[in-house]
Amino acid sequence: MADQPKPLRIGLAGLGNVGAGVYKNLLKNRSLLQERTGRAMEIRKVAVRNPSKPRTVAVPDELLTANLDDLIEDGEIDIIVELIGGIDQAFTLVKSALERKKIVVTGNKALLAEHGKELFALAEKQKTPIYFEAAVAGGIPIIKTVQESLVGNRIDSMIGIINGTSNYILTRMAEEGLDYPEALKEAQDLGYAEADPALDVNGWDAAHKAIILASLSYGFWLRAEDIYVEGIQDVSLVDILFADSLGYTIKLLAVIRLDESGGIEVRVQPSLISNGHILASVNGVFNAILVNGDVVGETLFYGSGAGQDPTSSSVISDLADAAARLGDCGGRRTGFVPHGLYGQPVAIDDTVSEYYLRLQVADNPGVLAQIATVLGNLDIGISSMIQPEEHEEGIAPIVLMLHYATFGRMKEALRQIADLDCVRAQPVLMRVESL
Numbered sequence: 001m002a003d004q005p006k007p008l009r010i011g012l013a014g015l016g017n018v019g020a021g022v023y024k025n026l027l028k029n030r031s032l033l034q035e036r037t038g039r040a041m042e043i044r045k046v047a048v049r050n051p052s053k054p055r056t057v058a059v060p061d062e063l064l065t066a067n068l069d070d071l072i073e074d075g076e077i078d079i080i081v082e083l084i085g086g087i088d089q090a091f092t093l094v095k096s097a098l099e100r101k102k103i104v105v106t107g108n109k110a111l112l113a114e115h116g117k118e119l120f121a122l123a124e125k126q127k128t129p130i131y132f133e134a135a136v137a138g139g140i141p142i143i144k145t146v147q148e149s150l151v152g153n154r155i156d157s158m159i160g161i162i163n164g165t166s167n168y169i170l171t172r173m174a175e176e177g178l179d180y181p182e183a184l185k186e187a188q189d190l191g192y193a194e195a196d197p198a199l200d201v202n203g204w205d206a207a208h209k210a211i212i213l214a215s216l217s218y219g220f221w222l223r224a225e226d227i228y229v230e231g232i233q234d235v236s237l238v239d240i241l242f243a244d245s246l247g248y249t250i251k252l253l254a255v256i257r258l259d260e261s262g263g264i265e266v267r268v269q270p271s272l273i274s275n276g277h278i279l280a281s282v283n284g285v286f287n288a289i290l291v292n293g294d295v296v297g298e299t300l301f302y303g304s305g306a307g308q309d310p311t312s313s314s315v316i317s318d319l320a321d322a323a324a325r326l327g328d329c330g331g332r333r334t335g336f337v338p339h340g341l342y343g344q345p346v347a348i349d350d351t352v353s354e355y356y357l358r359l360q361v362a363d364n365p366g367v368l369a370q371i372a373t374v375l376g377n378l379d380i381g382i383s384s385m386i387q388p389e390e391h392e393e394g395i396a397p398i399v400l401m402l403h404y405a406t407f408g409r410m411k412e413a414l415r416q417i418a419d420l421d422c423v424r425a426q427p428v429l430m431r432v433e434s435l
């Protein structure tokens with residue numbers, strides 16, 4: 001009988017939400033995985049912060065350690081699965097693993113967004129791959145899709161709803177008429193938002209994922225300062241209702257787009273999309289990414305963007321890749337292939353879209369003319385306007401839908417409009433994304 005291939009020996013760092021899912025599901029589908037990959041998968045050590053904490057999975061005591069170095073120092077371990085989160089300790093762990101030529105699997109988008117360039121250069125030097133399917137959109141296999149299935153395409157755009165917590169909050173505001181604090185509280189009570197939900201609602205969780213997707217698509221590592229990020233904290237129920245009456249839904253969109261001159265636009269913003277577009281019906285904690293390739297055309301990927309089982313499905317798929325390539329990664333992809341064929345990031349002020357503008361103005365004659373003058377002087381056209389009849393004494397809301405203009409010109413218009421005496425509250429501006 002032929003020798004059985006050696007099992008894949010795993011050092012698991014982190015046994016939290018995702019780590020426990022990986023442990024549980026590796027056991028659950030153990031024989032299926034062995035059949036499919038040709039190798040057994042064996043967890044040799046599990047690092048946690050507190051080994052005596054009660055767990056949802058029964059891990060033998062002798063596997064547990066509180067010392068991440070134990071995973072690195074164990075010469076039998078082939079693969080480090082980094083699921084501790086955070087940046088500094090995760091960076092040290094991943095770097096040490098690559099230095100010892102241990103393959104890395106990680107779900108840590110913040111780590112890759114911040115240190116991807118350096119880590120992938122090290123992976124290349126060490127001929128040791130980093131796999132990171134779980135870092136973007138949880139259970140949706142978008143990383144392998146871009147790297148493998150769409151390898152023959154120039155990526156023209158990716159438009160994603162890639163933060164489940166924000167999407168849940170916006171969905172509940174739209175469906176139930178909750179205001180932002182109520183919807184956030186509900187998301188926290190249901191465990192969708194962290195006790196500190198900052199990165200989810202301020203747009204940066206989606207931005208970290210957008211940096212990874214844009215970097216993969218365009219072959220050079222983008223820096224956080226190259227992209228523009230706004231969260232959903234200032235989206236109010238009144239804007240959701242106005243948008244709906246105009247036929248739009250507000251979503252937190254990550255937009256990655258190649259422009260005609262070869263520049264790359266990357267931004268995360270609450271944006272209006274037509275109610276008829278398929279992304280408008282991506283609700284609750286679900287994620288979706290619309291990818292346009294020059295050969296394939298439009299494709300849509302939809303699924304659970306987070307959670308224990310969906311995310312561990314992605315981690316396990318990376319382990320299966322690692323099992324197939326172990327010992328044979330010389331000359332093969334080590335996680336990121338630089339090519340840089342498609343230009344430079346586009347400055348946010350040069351990006352172009354239509355806009356939604358809501359103002360609170362003095363209920364006097366001539367007000368609209370003053371606003372139209374500011375817009376006209378900056379060559380920004382008005383495509384439609386609504387002014388509800390019911391409003392507070394002396395103050396009238398106006399909603400303007402504006403034609404295509406650069407964000408730079410729009411910001412200047414906003415500055416001038418906010419300075420008008422007749423404008424009584426901070427204007428609300430959102431992009432209208434034509435998809």
Ligand SMILES: NC(=O)c1ccc[n+]([C@@H]2O[C@H](COP(=O)([O-])OP(=O)(O)OC[C@H]3O[C@@H](n4cnc5c(N)ncnc54)[C@H](OP(=O)(O)O)[C@@H]3O)[C@@H](O)[C@H]2O)c1
Pocket residue numbers: 013014015016017018019047048049050051053066067068082083084085086089107108109110134135138305306307308311
């Ligand atoms: N949650 C999701 O749905 C999801 C989806 C996609 C990607 N991710 C990413 O996956 C990673 C893990 O997320 P999570 O939700 O599973 O986090 P989590 O529930 O907070 O778990 C973190 C785990 O890491 C351990 N840990 C933290 N620092 C450590 C250290 N210095 N040494 C040893 N162990 C340490 C903790 O130990 P104790 O248990 O002892 O405290 C805990 O088991 C993050 O990068 C996250 O962005 C998560």
